[in-house]
Amino acid sequence: MTLDLGLIDEAVAFLDGQVRRTPVEPAPLLSARLGVPVYLKLECLQLTGSFKVRGALFALSKLSEADRRHGVATCSAGNHGIGLAHAAHRLGIPATIYVPAGVDEAKLRAIEALGARVVRSAFSGYDATEAWARQEAARAGLPFLSAYDDPHVMAGNGGTVAAEVLADVPEARTFLLPVGGGGLAGGFGFYVKERLPDARLVACQLAASPALLRSLERGAAVTEMPPVETVAGGLEGGLGVLPFAVLRDRVDHVALVPEQDLREGVRWMLDHHRYLVEPSAAVTVAACLAGDVPPPAGPVVVLLSGRNVSLATLRNILA
Template sequence: MPAPVDFEELIDRAEAVVGPLVRETPMEESPALSRQLGTPVSIKFESLQETGSFKVRGALFALSEAREEGASRVATCSAGNHGLGLAHAARHFGMPARIYVPGGVDQKKASLLEELGAEVIRSPFQGFDETETWALAEVDRDGIPFISAYDDIQILAGNGGTLMREMRRQQPDLETVVVPVGGGGLSGGMALSADGPIRLVAAQAAASPALALSLARGEAVTRLAAAETLAGGLEGGIGATGFDALRTRVNQVVEVSEPEIRAGVRWTLAEHRYLIEPSSAVAIAAALNSGVQVSGP
């Protein structure tokens, strides 16, 4: 869908909800990446959020909006981090949450969801897209509002919108952002924000490159066959909302292999002493890739 005229106002509302409830995470200078790319580089460590991911931002805002509209319970489909964010938000607001997870979801994440009080339902399908289709039918039958992990303008404002403003406050001269792209809930919000970067580089797992395929076809590839990838949080299709935001605003797409993703995790641990998950390391892997363009059209 086109960017709403009031997207900045939507970010204002999101910041009012999200700001007091999340951590302002550091942007840490990276001498090694700066040498690699020939320009000053910093890494934004949203892995230091209470739930381990930026996705708590969008979940808090979307759930707050759902409450305002009269919802008493919510559901979602998640490979992990959006589910954790929604479960955390639901506990904060005192609302029941149902989380549908792919059959192959990491058991530790499923257990964390349950510890947060969510009802966890494991899908008979391994892939995210098949699980989401099944989950949508289930919640429609039960009459439960569904909060998408990515294909929702409120999610874009809460995730990419609030994060981009925070990054801009921390680094006013920021020019280029290399961001992992799956469904588009983070990158789409960054692209639509008035505080967005001059250059937006999308990093994708080569095993599930929904954005690259969408750009090639000229339309959102919203469904992909299940793929074997370390970056499970990026597996599957891209949302129509995120793709519409990105299609004319992304400057480059870099696809990285599974060995490169693994190397990105190890590099971050060695250079910055943070153990990040592979979906996040896709951006590191892309930055380590000599093909990333930090300037130009």
């Protein structure tokens, strides 16, 4: 199975009525900064608190009956685990979620509340946790669903969000996307560039873990990165092979955002839009605030991917 427009259209049809069609709203202050209309795609208002539920639902719908009975496993820094736990609970599928040692406690509690089995690793970084999780899942005979390196996840996550954005803001020509493993950006970038070849994609990454930039420099996916201490666990770690195959010829600019700018992005969204977004989601706003966006040729859409952050982390950011 490969990512194509047909698969994304299938995901759009399947998810209709099962997830929220999240709103798009103007961002006047960002518009003044960039000199063009800027809109926020508020996927932070999605069920489970992030876009990840889209890909999880679509991917689980493709499991065989035998796999549905036996269960599924994944590795997650938090949001994919919540999305998968929600989808598995809805579909009656047992789910095991492997998480890094330093997983955000709010995300951990949300996964557990949805009835999934949670196994915390001894590793602080995502990549080492995922390698261990794949071994554990294979030992248990469970199919492993990647948080990003899977065509159904890419179609459900990025593809369906992109379809909504182009329907709601058809004049948009520049799109700012958060990039961790690349599943959201890969699905979104594929759909947008197929529909609008002149569109510009700005990939926003954590400066301390720039897997996409390193992949572009190398010409191959950098699937592992050294672990870093960050409040944005969703941006830490390597890039997926399938997302890189999509993004390598579609990304127009990579914005590298330092840790302190992520925190400012969270504070700015609360102050100016009254929305709570998690640090991994704030990376796109932070890139705008820092001026790390090439002069846009037309209206801009800034994707805000999630809101799941613990009270302790939020207090630390606001302090």
